[in-house]
Amino acid sequence: MRNLRMLSPELRPASAREFPCIETIDLGVQFGELSVLERINLRIAEGEFVSLLGPSGCGKSTLLRVLAGLLHASTGEVRVQGLPVGAAATDDGRLGLVFQKPLLLPWRNTLQNVLLPKELEHGGNAVGTLDRNQARKMIGLVQLEGFETSYPSELSGGMQQRVAIARALMSNPGILLMDEPFGALDEITREALNEELLRIWQSHETRLSTLVMVTHSIPEAVQMSDRIFVLAPRPARLVEVVDIPLPRPRSPEEPELARITAHVRRLMRSITCVA
Amino acid sequence: MRRIGMAPVAFGIGLFAAWETAVRLFKIPTYLLPAPSTILSAADRALAGHLLMTFSEALAGFAIASAIAFGAAVVFLRSPVLERGLFPIAIAVKTTPLVAIAPLLVLWLGTGWWSKVAAAALICFFPVLVNTVRGLKAADQEYRELFRAFKADEWQEFRKLRLPFCLPYLFAALKISSSLAVVGAIVGEFVGATQGLGYLIMVSSAHLDTDILFSGIFASAIAGIVLFQAIGWFEKRTVFWQKGEVE
Structure with missing residues (x-):
């Protein structure tokens, strides 16, 4: 399964494509009278890196929350591996979640923060040696060795978000949902963390295979993803799916990448003008 | 850092020295303003007994009120109906001056220890309740x-x-209540008591024993400061x- 993402979609065995990893069918969300999402149909294959791109406040975060099972769909449905959210058939269907803010608990050091999901899973305060080792491994994966006993106030914004990623990977999810994970960081830190994210996604130390990232940055979406779902605002609806069949790492100077970037930019401008 | 830490001590000593000098220089009569040295010599074992009594009342009232207020805040968190229904009553109790309620407490609970504990508790309850309710909703x-x-x-x-x-909200409230607790106990003692700093202050002012009166005032300040500092240490x-x- 792991190598699936290395193959192009056409070469993947039919069985894996039969049930999309994540699928939404005519998904709609209303907050009272206000329609936030309208008839969203997504099909995300296992091993894919997809971006949900749209202008700020277009409802893409709401969409991610529905995918995560934190919000219920008003109409339509969400399926993970062909089943409702939370009822995943295999471990590969388990979800990890990274928010825009790191959301670390300020009274816990790095190790304790990363162990939080395990504590909540087992109940009580007891975590085993196995969990501790797993936590140290994840802290290593996000390159924070040596900061195990540091408190969030002693870490930079980028480091805090690394801790949040390590924490999300603790349950060894097959799918990682990220809501503008680096949106609050400066440009340089953001680029570094994007590279890190690709490295983690491609590394074999986790089960992580499918990645869904909400972003409003066109370069970020084009650099990172296999496909971009472009969303128009109020209510959010899917306007186009942009394929980026280019190998990574990608250089912005590449003509094909520049062409796609220009296309997405035009697309975004037309959406934003309407809004 | 150490220099700043010593500043209050230096200013305190300076103030008392100026006070002592002024009283001696202008020959101010003791019944109007006793010199610090006179006040200190009025501090005896009896004062210590009064202080201990007031301190125990304040501490007990503070502890009981804090526990009940915390419990109420947790109940309010779970039941918005109870919060909506009971909060106005809590505000009503809070806005009624303690001096107005204290005679009733003495009538119900007698002139002994418990009526003062109740007075201290009554004045401590509200800040802890309000801040805990706010603090429990502080997580985004x-x-x-x-x-x-x-x-x-x-x-x-x-729990997690x-x-x-x-906790920061709770401790902010406990600091406020800890000094209020002493006020509550003394107000209770004003109404009817045979012991405690409130009793000492009432009696000594009636007899124009101003040095004893001052020793009582200082002792009550010490009681408040000790409680406040202890909470700060725990915080x-x-x-x-x-x-x-957090305020």
Whole structure:
């Protein structure tokens, strides 16, 4: 399964494509009278890196929350591996979640923060040696060795978000949902963390295979993803799916990448003008 | 840092020295303003007994009120109906001056220890209630979503999220109440008592024993400061991650 993402979609065995990893069918969300999402149909294959791109406040975060099972769909449905959210058939269907803010608990050091999901899973305060080792491994994966006993106030914004990623990977999810994970960081830190994210996604130390990232940055979406779902605002609806069949790492100077970037930019401008 | 730490001590000593000098220089009669040295010599074992009595009343009232207020805040968190219904009553009790209620407490509970404890408790209750209610809701919606994503149950959310987020608010309230507790106990003693700093202050002022009166005032200040500092000591060790103050 792991190598699936290395193959192009056409070469993947039919069985894996039969049930999309994540699928939404005519998904709609209303907050009272206000329609936030309208008839969203997504099909995300296992091993894919997809971006949900749209202008700020277009409802893409709401969409991610529905995918995560934190919000219920008003109409339509969400399926993970062909089943409702939370009822995943295999471990590969388990979800990890990274928010825009790191959301670390300020009274816990790095190790304790990363162990939080395990504590909540087992109940009580007891975590085993196995969990501790797993936590140290994840802290290593996000390159924070040596900061195990540091408190969030002693870490930079980028480091805090690394801790949040390590924490999300603790349950060894097959799918990682990220809501503008680096949106609050400066440009340089953001680029570094994007590279890190690709490295983690491609590394074999986790089960992580499918990645869904909400972003409003066109370069970020084009650099990172296999496909971009472009969303128009109020209510959010899917306007186009942009394929980026280019190998990574990608250089912005590449003509094909520049062409796609220009296309997405035009697309975004037309959406934003309407809004 | 150490220099700044010594500043209050230096200013305190300076103030008392100026006071002592002024009283001697202008020959101010003792019944108007006794010199610090005269006040100090009036501090005897009897004063210590009165101080201990008031301190124990304040401490007991403070502890009981804090426990009940915390419990009420937790109940309010779970039941918005109770919060909406009972909060106005709590405000009504708070806005009624303690001096107006104190005679009733003495009537119900007698002139002994318990009526003062009740007076202290009554004045401590509200700040702890209000701040704890606020503190238990201080964790952002996003943190609660995070806990929900990790499938935390309600008890885990309370224990590992709401409670730690509440602690700075709780300690801010405990600091306010700790000094109010002494006020409550003394007001209780004013109404009817045979012991305690409130009793000492009433009796000595009636007899124009102003030096004893002052010793009582200082002793009550000490009682408040000791309580306040003790809470501050616990706060530093418990809420180690909080840099700024929460009001």
